[in-house]
Amino acid sequence: MYVLHGFNPSPYSVKMRAILRYRRIPFVWNALGNPRDVAVAAGLPPVIPILRFPDGRMMNDSTPLAYALEREHRERSIIPDDPALAYLSDLLEDFGDEWVTKMMFHYRWYYAADRDFAQTWIITSRDPVMAADKRSAGAKAFNDRQVGRMALVGCTEQNRPIIEDSYRFVLDTLDRHVRTIPFLFGSRPSLADFGMFGQLQILSVDPTPMAEMRARAADVYCWLLRLDDASGVEGQWLDGKAALPETLRALLKHCGETYLPFLAANMKALRDESAELDLDILGRRYSQAPFRYQGKCYDALRKKLAALPLDVRDRLDPVLEEAGCLRWLA
Numbered sequence: 084m085y086v087l088h089g090f091n092p093s094p095y096s097v098k099m100r101a102i103l104r105y106r107r108i109p110f111v112w113n114a115l116g117n118p119r120d121v122a123v124a125a126g127l128p129p130v131i132p133i134l135r136f137p138d139g140r141m142m143n144d145s146t147p148l149a150y151a152l153e154r155e156h157r158e159r160s161i162i163p164d165d166p167a168l169a170y171l172s173d174l175l176e177d178f179g180d181e182w183v184t185k186m187m188f189h190y191r192w193y194y195a196a197d198r199d200f201a202q203t204w205i206i207t208s209r210d211p212v213m214a215a216d217k218r219s220a221g222a223k224a225f226n227d228r229q230v231g232r233m234a235l236v237g238c239t240e241q242n243r244p245i246i247e248d249s250y251r252f253v254l255d256t257l258d259r260h261v262r263t264i265p266f267l268f269g270s271r272p273s274l275a276d277f278g279m280f281g282q283l284q285i286l287s288v289d290p291t292p293m294a295e296m297r298a299r300a301a302d303v304y305c306w307l308l309r310l311d312d313a314s315g316v317e318g319q320w321l322d323g324k325a326a327l328p329e330t331l332r333a334l335l336k337h338c339g340e341t342y343l344p345f346l347a348a349n350m351k352a353l354r355d356e357s358a359e360l361d362l363d364i365l366g367r368r369y370s371q372a373p374f375r376y377q378g379k380c381y382d383a384l385r386k387k388l389a390a391l392p393l394d395v396r397d398r399l400d401p402v403l404e405e406a407g408c409l410r411w412l413a
């Protein structure tokens with residue numbers, strides 16, 4: 084049996100749990116104690132979730148984990164059959180994991196109502212029954228640690244309007260999309276759906292972004308409820324040779340205006356060993372310190388595109404070009 088060590092307030096944990104459920108892979112959801120300790124004890128990077136395979140292997144990092152499951156299980160793959168759509172799914176998954184996460188982190192730790200709720204959610208996920216003084220000390224320590232990390236991930240007062248505008252754009256566009264097509268790439272969910280799901284599921288619980296989502300994009304809220312356990316879904320991929328739906332093109336264009344230029348500026352800052360990157364995003368100045376992991380993400384996206392056969396590139400490049408993504412990826 085697989086064991087998934089994670090916890091409910093963690094976007095990447097609920098992402099992996101939804102993948103395992105959709106794929107009908109039996110697993111135990113182990114959300115007790117501090118799952119981060121499980122990673123450390125296994126000699127893995129200290130991030131959650133961690134998946135224990137039936138043969139005892141332990142692994143973390145949700146994207147490589149999703150691909151490891153693809154190698155072990157053929158049925159109910161979350162990678163579109165068409166290699167051009169598979170690339171777009173990888174791109175939108177990464178956008179979810181690495182850009183939408185800024186929205187998740189910002190809303191959770193910026194507004195007082197969200198900070199208060201997050202403290203309760205996190206502390207009770209570790210231990211629901213704690214002595215009052217231990218509970219408030221633990222909640223405060225976690226709050227202070229996360230608030231102290233906000234600038235590190237770009238969640239600053241300066242960047243706030245960009246992050247909030249981008250949240251509203253994603254909500255509006257996804258809302259239109261799921262009214263016509265059940266999931267991003269057809270009537271079955273892709274890796275991209277799960278990447279977006281992880282972050283948006285948390286945003287659908289934390290009070291400020293939840294209110295915004297319910298008022299503005301109720302269909303997205305309902306899509307999240309469906310995707311949390313999609314074990315009953317049997318669907319088809321979109322035809323990779325047909326024109327992409329307008330809503331997908333709009334999401335890609337947004338990625339080309341926000342996340343991809345950010346990745347390029349981040350890479351340049353890493354190479355130049357600069358303390359800060361800054362660039363214009365959605366008409367405003369965005370800055371933060373460079374982030375090494377996102378340098379790896381950028382490299383992976385570029386290498387994946389470069390490795391695709393020419394006949395796939397002939398179909399994919401015009402789509403990426405029209406969306407303003409190609410100049411960042413090729």
Ligand SMILES: N[C@@H](CCC(=O)N[C@@H](CS)C(=O)NCC(=O)O)C(=O)O
Binds near residue numbers: 093094096146
């Ligand atoms: N790229 C990783 C990211 C995992 C991640 O950042 N997890 C967060 C919690 S959602 C974490 O463990 N952060 C470290 C910490 O809080 O100490 C993935 O896709 O799984």
